[in-house]
Amino acid sequence: MTLLNHYFSVFLQGFGYTLLASLIALVGSLILGTLFAIMQVTTSKVARTIGNIYVQVFRNIPLLIITLFFYLAVAKVIKMTGFTAGTIALMLYTSAFIAESVRAGILSIDPGQMEGARANGLTFWQAMRVIVLPQAFRVAIPSLGNQFINLVKNSSILAFVGGLDLMYQGNLVAASSFDTFTTYIIIAIFYLVITLPLSYYVQYLETQLKKKA
Amino acid sequence: MEKIRKRRFGIIASLILVLVLVLGVLWASQTVKNNQTHQDTLARVEKKGQITWGVKADTKLFGLMNTKTGQPAGFEIDLAKAMTAQIAKQTGKKLTANFVPVTSASRIQLLKNTNIDGLISTMTITPERAKIVDFTNVYFNAGQSLLVQKDSNIQSIKDMNDPKYTVLVVVGTTAAQETKKYAPKAKVIALQDYASAMQALKSGQGQALSTDNAILYGLATENPDYHLVGGVFTKAPYGMAFDHNQKPMTKQANQALATLQADGTYNRLIEKWFKNVPGLDWHDLEVGK
Numbered sequence: 001m002t003l004l005n006h007y008f009s010v011f012l013q014g015f016g017y018t019l020l021a022s023l024i025a026l027v028g029s030l031i032l033g034t035l036f037a038i039m040q041v042t043t044s045k046v047a048r049t050i051g052n053i054y055v056q057v058f059r060n061i062p063l064l065i066i067t068l069f070f071y072l073a074v075a076k077v078i079k080m081t082g083f084t085a086g087t088i089a090l091m092l093y094t095s096a097f098i099a100e101s102v103r104a105g106i107l108s109i110d111p112g113q114m115e116g117a118r119a120n121g122l123t124f125w126q127a128m129r130v131i132v133l134p135q136a137f138r139v140a141i142p143s144l145g146n147q148f149i150n151l152v153k154n155s156s157i158l159a160f161v162g163g164l165d166l167m168y169q170g171n172l173v174a175a176s177s178f179d180t181f182t183t184y185i186i187i188a189i190f191y192l193v194i195t196l197p198l199s200y201y202v203q204y205l206e207t208q209l210k211k212k213a
Numbered sequence: 214m215e216k217i218r219k220r221r222f223g224i225i226a227s228l229i230l231v232l233v234l235v236l237g238v239l240w241a242s243q244t245v246k247n248n249q250t251h252q253d254t255l256a257r258v259e260k261k262g263q264i265t266w267g268v269k270a271d272t273k274l275f276g277l278m279n280t281k282t283g284q285p286a287g288f289e290i291d292l293a294k295a296m297t298a299q300i301a302k303q304t305g306k307k308l309t310a311n312f313v314p315v316t317s318a319s320r321i322q323l324l325k326n327t328n329i330d331g332l333i334s335t336m337t338i339t340p341e342r343a344k345i346v347d348f349t350n351v352y353f354n355a356g357q358s359l360l361v362q363k364d365s366n367i368q369s370i371k372d373m374n375d376p377k378y379t380v381l382v383v384v385g386t387t388a389a390q391e392t393k394k395y396a397p398k399a400k401v402i403a404l405q406d407y408a409s410a411m412q413a414l415k416s417g418q419g420q421a422l423s424t425d426n427a428i429l430y431g432l433a434t435e436n437p438d439y440h441l442v443g444g445v446f447t448k449a450p451y452g453m454a455f456d457h458n459q460k461p462m463t464k465q466a467n468q469a470l471a472t473l474q475a476d477g478t479y480n481r482l483i484e485k486w487f488k489n490v491p492g493l494d495w496h497d498l499e500v501g502k
Contacts, residue, residue: 068409072416082402082418160409162381162402162418171318172403175385178345180322 003182007173014169015190021087021165022152022194028091029151030144033098038128040099041106051099058096063157066093071161082161090158094151101143105136138209145202152194166190254455254462255304258330263309264300266293267329270314271406273431274486275335278314285312288486289333292352295478296333296453299469316406317385321346324456331466332454335428337387347459348452349466352479353498355425356445357388360414360432367421369443370395379419381410388424391447407432414439425449430490441492474500 004011039051058066070085080088109132117127137144159167170187174180258264268285269276276287294310301308313329320336323329324346337355338348359380361367373380374396382389384403392401402419404410411432414422422429429441453470455462473479480499487495 071418072412075416075418079417160405162404162413168403171384171405172389174322175318176390178321178342180319 003173003177003179004186007169007177010169010173011166011186011190014164014166014187015193017083017158017164017168018152018155018166018191019194021083021090021155021158021163024087025091025094025151025155026148029095029098029147032091032095034102034133036095036099037102037106040103042124055096055099058092059100061093063089063093063154064160067157067161082163083158083165086155086158086161086163086165090151090155093154094147097147097150098144101140101147102136104143105138105140106132108139109135141202141205141209145199145205148202149195149199152198153191156191252327252456254330254459255465256461257327258308258462259304259306262307263311264293264297264331265311265313265329266297267315267320267323267332267334268293268312269334271316271408272335272428273435274427274490275431276314277431285314288353288482289335291482291485292473292479293331293333295473295482296466296469299472300465303465303468317383318405320385321454324454327456330455331462335425335451336454337425337449338452339387342454345457346454347457347463348454349463350470351450351452352470353427353451355427355449355451357391357423357447357449358426358429358441358445359443360422360429360439361420361442362414363438363440365420365442367442370423370446371443373399373421375399378421381413381419381422383407383410383424386424387447387449392423395446411436430487430493433492434490 036051036054039047040055042048067086067089070080070089071082074080075085113131113135114127117131118124122130155165156167157163158165159171162168166187170183174183177183268289269287270278270285272287274287275289276285278284279286290312293312297308297310313323315323315329315332315334317334320329320332320334321342324332332346333352335355336342338351342348359367359370359373367373367378370392372378376398378396379400379402380392380396382392382401382403384405389401389403392399400419402413404413407424407428410422410424413419415436422432426441426445433439433441453466455466470479483495483498487493487498
């Protein structure tokens with residue numbers, strides 16, 4: 001408890017950075033993921049190939065390597081801090097998983113829906129946006145929820161590149177207070193403060209959508 | 214009936230689960246308590262016949278993992294081997310040295326958990342640390358310094374006292390805490406180990422890497438585009454560390470260290486590791502001269 005009192009502002013700062021990184025990566029990866037999911041289901045072979053390569057590359061490389069790549073290699077060309085590098089890596093990495101979830105959602109929708117919408121004069125994008133995607137997301141919500149929870153936890157990767165996040169501050173506190181055990185329990189609780197509500201919100205969304213359907 | 218049976222099963226299963234958890238926690242806390250209180254380090258190492266030393270695996274000159282042999286090598290490794298042999302001679306028991314790589318951030322916890330018996334890992338003796346571990350006498354005198362690119366205009370820590378500069382340090386080192394005192398306006402970013410801190414310096418994530426000069430010399434020998442500037446601005450005496458209140462072990466270690474320094478073994482190891490370091494006069498590091 002004295003540990004929490006003594007280092008509260010440090011923990012809080014870390015909590016803020018973790019929350020910020022998670023929010024940016026969440027929104028970014030949702031947009032990117034959806035985009036690449038759509039690319040993978042279009043009729044254009046080029047778009048499908050690009051989408052597929054993107055997903056395979058970012059899904060199959062460890063997050064730490066992507067992060068270090070941005071922090072050590074890309075930063076030589078474009079100046080960026082550890083926080084930026086980590087958040088970008090987190091966004092790209094998660095977007096590959098989200099693309100797969102959304103793609104599965106789109107594929108679960110009867111192709112007749114798309115055909116019907118197109119026959120009624122909607123363009124591909126209009127049909128996607130109004131008819132297919134809303135239904136696809138309903139199917140994808142449980143697995144999207146999983147990805148978002150993973151994203152928050154994976155944000156601890158920022159600690160390895162001086163990203164000032166919760167894990168980073170936790171390491172510093174553990175090193176200066178010598179009380180490793182208590183410190184990590186405290187930061188675990190801080191992570192739960194983000195992930196538990198998120199996890200309940202996803203459950204709530206699921207039941208709401210079931211009621212509607 | 215079916216429903217009642219199912220419910221009963223559920224209740225019993227959860228009761229057993231809770232019981233197992235409670236017993237598990239009790240057992241674990243008891244073990245931790247036993248480990249912390251009753252064990253005498255000297256008695257333990259004599260019983261095991263080996264001393265497990267926590268050493269650095271990422272620090273050239275002191276302890277660096279040799280990727281070919283899978284064994285760490287460096288001044289501290291050699292000193293630990295000599296210490297182990299000397300303690301074995303003193304106690305009359307057979308002892309071998311065993312090495313476990315540690316990081317600055319995790320080493321004290323590993324010592325407390327008795328995963329390792331002693332630490333010889335470029336660890337500065339500080340009053341805060343001395344409250345929770347037992348230090349031996351000083352075996353190496355270092356001091357904090359700065360490593361910068363050769364064409365950098367930074368000449369000392371004073372030049373870095375500006376928000377536009379970032380000083381890179383390593384989590385758990387004294388430099389991580391001291392740098393702010395000497396350059397309060399500069400940003401300080403802590404990385405996990407020296408290898409990643411050096412990479413970050415090369416990538417321009419900071420303008421200087423700060424830690425003990427002895428470690429920086431090791432980094433400078435591998436990276437000729439970088440050099441030390443500004444001399445030392447803190448005193449950082451290294452000591453070996455044992456768990457708190459391990460007087461018999463600390464006494465044996467101090468005696469062994471004094472013997473090694475008196476019979477010339479220590480100076481031979483200094484010569485072996487620091488003779489060819491550019492910018493460093495290894496004779497300054499010898500004892501008794």
